[in-house]
Amino acid sequence: MAVYTQLSAEALAALIACYDVGDLVSAKGIAEGVSNSNWLVDTTGADGFGARYILTMYERRIDLADLPFFLSLLDHLAARGCPVPRTIHDREGALYRTIGQKCVALIEFLPGVSVGDPTPAQARAVGAALAQMHLAATDFAGSRPNDLGIATSASVLAACGAGALAGIDPDLPRTIGIAADLAARWPQGLPTGVIHSDLFPDNVLMRGKQVSALIDFYFACTDARAYDLAVTHAAWSFSADGRQFNSAVGQALLAGYESVRPLNAEERAALPVLAEGACLRFVSSRAQDWLDTPADALVAKKDPMAFVRRLDHYRAHAADVFAAA
Numbered sequence: 001m002a003v004y005t006q007l008s009a010e011a012l013a014a015l016i017a018c019y020d021v022g023d024l025v026s027a028k029g030i031a032e033g034v035s036n037s038n039w040l041v042d043t044t045g046a047d048g049f050g051a052r053y054i055l056t057m058y059e060r061r062i063d064l065a066d067l068p069f070f071l072s073l074l075d076h077l078a079a080r081g082c083p084v085p086r087t088i089h090d091r092e093g094a095l096y097r098t099i100g101q102k103c104v105a106l107i108e109f110l111p112g113v114s115v116g117d118p119t120p121a122q123a124r125a126v127g128a129a130l131a132q133m134h135l136a137a138t139d140f141a142g143s144r145p146n147d148l149g150i151a152t153s154a155s156v157l158a159a160c161g162a163g164a165l166a167g168i169d170p171d172l173p174r175t176i177g178i179a180a181d182l183a184a185r186w187p188q189g190l191p192t193g194v195i196h197s198d199l200f201p202d203n204v205l206m207r208g209k210q211v212s213a214l215i216d217f218y219f220a221c222t223d224a225r226a227y228d229l230a231v232t233h234a235a236w237s238f239s240a241d242g243r244q245f246n247s248a249v250g251q252a253l254l255a256g257y258e259s260v261r262p263l264n265a266e267e268r269a270a271l272p273v274l275a276e277g278a279c280l281r282f283v284s285s286r287a288q289d290w291l292d293t294p295a296d297a298l299v300a301k302k303d304p305m306a307f308v309r310r311l312d313h314y315r316a317h318a319a320d321v322f323a324a325a
């Protein structure tokens, strides 16, 4: 579940009154998501014909100093035709407001559903939408370092410690050495830009074969664009538990990306290493969350082994997986 904070009807109505969106009609907590509290908000609409929004309260992991970067990035990408929700600005033009100690933003609602078992056609559309986003972000003025890069993954796993990792799964401690090795030979000099860096199926809304929304830009940062493609490949081309690799989906994702933004030779050659790094990013954050989350917490723990299996697949089959799309 992901409504960590209760807001009274009065508090919600007072908040909505700060925006030019009509009066509050209803607000329902959204179960999906793990990081923030989200509500589906219906209002009478600025024109009286009704309107729907997403209200997000930032709960964990986000440095609030980064909110202007994340929220103005949404506006930038939407203005350039990407399927990305706009930030609704309040009557004073602010991107976000505070309630008590917490920050909230009102976001445009976009229709669509997250797919559980993507087809190659859907993966191709996602690849193309990712490349479109990369190109549209080229003239975005903001930048933000990737604080979850390979060096962080390596140090997070080392800090967890082999003993604690073995308590999650006996096969997990070996990722400490793999991450340290990968950090030492991480590719440098690849084309960079603003990337999403967490484009999992639950962060893409689709209507049939069309991408209707890319959402949850709260890990967006400045890093290698091919790394973003590798993250997306790891997230989309396997069953959720990482046991089954779907080559057709992976190839379609790469082909869709290159239909909009072809990779250069260095990016293509780097994909196997970038994919290993992408897996380790989620192994490390999931392992850390696993160890930090109390047993009785309402948040579902995500299994780090699902990305260890992906990592092993990339290490064993990289040449086949990334054969020319």
Ligand SMILES: Nc1ncnc2c1ncn2[C@@H]1O[C@H](COP(=O)(O)OP(=O)(O)O)[C@@H](O)[C@H]1O
Residues within 6 Å of the ligand: 002, 030, 032, 033, 034, 035, 036, 037, 038, 054, 085, 107, 108, 109, 110, 111, 114, 202, 203, 213, 215, 216, 218
């Ligand atoms: N702009 C949007 N339009 C429609 N639904 C959205 C939008 N933003 C979020 N949602 C819904 O809210 C859920 C949780 O949002 P998300 O940003 O992924 O939360 P978290 O950061 O906690 O993972 C999504 O799975 C989706 O169902």
Ligand SMILES: N[C@@H](CCOP(=O)(O)O)C(=O)O
Residues within 6 Å of the ligand: 033, 034, 035, 198, 200, 203, 216, 282, 285, 286, 302
């Ligand atoms: N995609 C990450 C978790 C990030 O959570 P999100 O709900 O904010 O996308 C993972 O699967 O480990």
